[in-house]
Amino acid sequence: MAERVTAYDGTTVEVEHVKPLANGGARFDIESEDGRKWRVDLTREGDTELVTSWRDGELADLEIPDWLDDILERLRMAG
Numbered sequence: 001m002a003e004r005v006t007a008y009d010g011t012t013v014e015v016e017h018v019k020p021l022a023n024g025g026a027r028f029d030i031e032s033e034d035g036r037k038w039r040v041d042l043t044r045e046g047d048t049e050l051v052t053s054w055r056d057g058e059l060a061d062l063e064i065p066d067w068l069d070d071i072l073e074r075l076r077m078a079g
Helices: 066-078
Strands: 003-006 012-020 026-032 036-042 048-055
Touching: 012 066, 026 066, 036 066
Parallel strands: none
Antiparallel strands: 003 012, 012 026, 026 036, 036 048
């Protein structure tokens, strides 16, 4: 089930836990209201790894926006 989260700059995204990772981390899908979506792994050590990204449902090579770090930090603290 996805959860709505608002970043420090007012950007609202849907965050969905995809699965736990074998190394103790977790995989998340994060989708913004403008049609961009990122699949990221948060490792047990606290690192972020971009798995893939989409724009309007099509694979795309998206940069990780500054506000995404805020969302990921919240996920790390909640875990």
